[in-house]
Amino acid sequence: MDLRIGHGFDVHAFAEGRRLVIGGVDIPHPVGLLGHSDADVLLHAICDALLGAAGLGDIGRHFPDSDPRYRGIDSRELLRHVAGLLRAGGWRTGNVDATIIAQAPKMAPHIAAMRGHIAADLGVAADTVNVKATTTERLGFTGRGEGIAAEAVCLIGRD
Ligand SMILES: Nc1ccn([C@@H]2O[C@H](COP(=O)(O)O)[C@@H](O)[C@H]2O)c(=O)n1
Numbered sequence: 019m020d021l022r023i024g025h026g027f028d029v030h031a032f033a034e035g036r037r038l039v040i041g042g043v044d045i046p047h048p049v050g051l052l053g054h055s056d057a058d059v060l061l062h063a064i065c066d067a068l069l070g071a072a073g074l075g076d077i078g079r080h081f082p083d084s085d086p087r088y089r090g091i092d093s094r095e096l097l098r099h100v101a102g103l104l105r106a107g108g109w110r111t112g113n114v115d116a117t118i119i120a121q122a123p124k125m126a127p128h129i130a131a132m133r134g135h136i137a138a139d140l141g142v143a144a145d146t147v148n149v150k151a152t153t154t155e156r157l158g159f160t161g162r163g164e165g166i167a168a169e170a171v172c173l174i175g176r177d
């Protein structure tokens with residue numbers, strides 16, 4: 019079995035008049051995240067982890083932010099596309115583990131829905147997808163509430 023690990027990291031800044039979409043969940047909050055797409059920072063980190071594991075570059079290479087096709091796009095579509103690229107390469111996803119780094123809002127009430135979306139889009143069992151959240155104890159740009167970061171790791175394999 020050819021096993022590969024991957025890592026992804028993404029950051030988006032808060033902005034007025036934007037939605038806050040994380041893991042495909044629309045979270046009520048006074049500000050949302052700025053981006054060319056729906057700025058789903060968690061799904062972007064997971065896309066990058068999967069692409070990295072398969073040696074397929076990164077999200078910006080596959081979905082350039084200069085391409086109007088991706089303006090406002092639901093990042094679940096991007097994740098499903100990445101899952102298709104991996105399947106085409108003969109890869110199966112073992113597990114995904116991700117961390118959302120946000121001072122606010124509270125992610126805990128939304129984690130189960132996020133896991134469900136990610137597992138459905140990857141075509142894997144929900145117990146192979148783990149999503150966590152942490153504050154940075156008010157330190158740094160996330161702690162000051164300027165934006166949200168996310169990190170993800172994954173394991174993929176093929177015979
Ligand atoms: N945006 C967040 C941040 C954290 N959580 C949950 O709270 C727990 C404690 O966070 P600390 O940063 O104080 O370690 C954390 O383990 C998460 O369960 C959250 O839901 N949303």
Ligand SMILES: C[C@@]1(CO)OP(=O)(O)OP(=O)(O)OC[C@H]1O
Pocket residue numbers: 028029052053054055056057058062077078079081082083084088089
């Ligand atoms: C997702 C893409 C799609 O155009 O746009 P953004 O929402 O700006 O997100 P980013 O994490 O900067 O990755 C770049 C792009 O691939």
